[in-house]
Amino acid sequence: MSAKKTPDIVIGRLPLYLRVLNQLWEEGRTTTNSQELGERLGLSAAQIRKDLSHFGGFGKYGAGYEVAYLREQLRRILHLNRVWPVVLVGAGNLGRALADYPGFRENGFEIVAVFDNDPQKIGLALAGLTVQDVAWLEAVIIEKGIQIAILAVPARVAQAVADRLIAAGIRAILNYTPARLKTPPDVRVQDIDPVARLQHMAYYLE
Amino acid sequence: MSAKKTPDIVIGRLPLYLRVLNQLWEEGRTTTNSQELGERLGLSAAQIRKDLSHFGGFGKYGAGYEVAYLREQLRRILHLNRVWPVVLVGAGNLGRALADYPGFRENGFEIVAVFDNDPQKIGLALAGLTVQDVAWLEAVIIEKGIQIAILAVPARVAQAVADRLIAAGIRAILNYTPARLKTPPDVRVQDIDPVARLQHMAYYLE
DNA sequence: TAGATTGTTAATCGATTAACAATC
DNA sequence: TAGATTGTTAATCGATTAACAATC
Numbered sequence: 001m002s003a004k005k006t007p008d009i010v011i012g013r014l015p016l017y018l019r020v021l022n023q024l025w026e027e028g029r030t031t032t033n034s035q036e037l038g039e040r041l042g043l044s045a046a047q048i049r050k051d052l053s054h055f056g057g058f059g060k061y062g063a064g065y066e067v068a069y070l071r072e073q074l075r076r077i078l079h080l081n082r083v084w085p086v087v088l089v090g091a092g093n094l095g096r097a098l099a100d101y102p103g104f105r106e107n108g109f110e111i112v113a114v115f116d117n118d119p120q121k122i123g124l125a126l127a128g129l130t131v132q133d134v135a136w137l138e139a140v141i142i143e144k145g146i147q148i149a150i151l152a153v154p155a156r157v158a159q160a161v162a163d164r165l166i167a168a169g170i171r172a173i174l175n176y177t178p179a180r181l182k183t184p185p186d187v188r189v190q191d192i193d194p195v196a197r198l199q200h201m202a203y204y205l206e
Numbered sequence: 207m208s209a210k211k212t213p214d215i216v217i218g219r220l221p222l223y224l225r226v227l228n229q230l231w232e233e234g235r236t237t238t239n240s241q242e243l244g245e246r247l248g249l250s251a252a253q254i255r256k257d258l259s260h261f262g263g264f265g266k267y268g269a270g271y272e273v274a275y276l277r278e279q280l281r282r283i284l285h286l287n288r289v290w291p292v293v294l295v296g297a298g299n300l301g302r303a304l305a306d307y308p309g310f311r312e313n314g315f316e317i318v319a320v321f322d323n324d325p326q327k328i329g330l331a332l333a334g335l336t337v338q339d340v341a342w343l344e345a346v347i348i349e350k351g352i353q354i355a356i357l358a359v360p361a362r363v364a365q366a367v368a369d370r371l372i373a374a375g376i377r378a379i380l381n382y383t384p385a386r387l388k389t390p391p392d393v394r395v396q397d398i399d400p401v402a403r404l405q406h407m408a409y410y411l412e
Numbered sequence: 413t414a415g416a417t418t419g420t421t422a423a424t425c426g427a428t429t430a431a432c433a434a435t436c
Numbered sequence: 437t438a439g440a441t442t443g444t445t446a447a448t449c450g451a452t453t454a455a456c457a458a459t460c
């Protein structure tokens with residue numbers, strides 16, 4: 001009875017499709033097809049078509065896909081037809097690099113507040129923002145209705161900070177700490193874990 | 207006839223198992239079992255046992271696993287019984303944050319050289335190293351026999367730098383750029399793509 | 413021995429690929 | 437129309453889960 005949910009693994013590929021479409025767009029291309037997309041992504045043409053079919057028919061029989069149209073549809077599906085405000089917690093080396101990174105804003109995410117608990121860092125200017133005392137975390141999230149957080153704090157405080165974020169209304173966390181966060185089912189977490197990635201690759205080396 | 211290769215998806219979970227074992231070790235625990243590991247990792251006990259079974263029997267019937275022993279075995283399997291030298295290419299905001307991050311060294315990977323092509327950055331001291339001209343990239347990789355690189359350069363030069371790395375002998379690349387690198391089959395690439403991760407999560411937000 | 417937990421086999425589930433009718 | 441490529445169905449492949457004999 002209930003419609004089958006689109007698999008999460010499919011959702012995870014859509015941002016990759018979108019990036020390739022952005023590239024094609026910048027190259028001035030107006031149409032493409034599942035074979036070309038597959039080649040650029042290292043996936044099969046069949047998978048591209050299957051993935052897209054979860055959301056409807058975006059192509060033209062015999063002619064492929066219009067770059068601008070498919071790009072727009074993917075942006076709509078992923079809820080990227082707006083800029084999402086994001087809070088960044090942690091203004092250490094990594095947090096500062098993230099605050100300065102223009103790629104977030106260019107792709108739909110704007111860091112609108114940065115927090116730290118270190119008095120040495122509070123008040124610092126960072127990418128046009130001022131580092132705020134983490135004491136105001138909840139107040140800012142609630143006032144601005146923010147749903148997305150980037151977590152770049154020491155691992156030992158990661159869970160405690162995540163709990164506060166979630167209590168204040170955060171529903172998606174980009175987790176740069178190696179901690180495995182315990183979160184309710186309606187909160188999404190994506191781990192950025194470079195050490196685990198290196199260890200994974202080391203298996204194949206001699 | 208040929209033994210079935212352990213699935214890559216299993217290899218990718220071993221670093222997570224290792225991290226939990228390190229935690230248990232630090233907590234002074236001497237034994238654990240598949241159920242506890244599963245709980246800490248958010249996986250089923252059956253999966254833990256199945257994954258480990260690809261490499262042999264590490265547990266004791268009725269008693270679970272010895273933390274120290276299993277940890278050691280995972281380190282051996284992942285080739286972490288040594289420190290892997292790593293080159294870092296790109297000394298921008300992100301590259302500098304990565305150079306300063308102690309987690310690599312603590313978990314088996316030591317950045318031994320940092321490169322950039324910006325004369326303003328060449329010569330800078332960075333985490334005990336001096337930023338070198340990227341012209342010397344091949345010479346250093348070959349001389350030191352380095353197999354792992356971290357790529358933190360602008361996206362537009364990512365493929366060209368990757369080609370040079372591979373030609374010099376690099377066999378694993380931790381790719382911090384959004385470029386989809388084209389590499390031969392014997393070169394491993396792991397992408398760190400925070401924007402794609404945020405876009406993935408945005409799908410579930412309203 | 414009885415109790416507990418592993419390691420492994422079989423069953424289930426889900427994702428990818430192949431094939432092709434639909435159709436522009 | 438003929439040619440091309442989609443969207444979808446069916447077949448294959450692979451991963452996870454469940455169940456239980458093995459065994460300490």
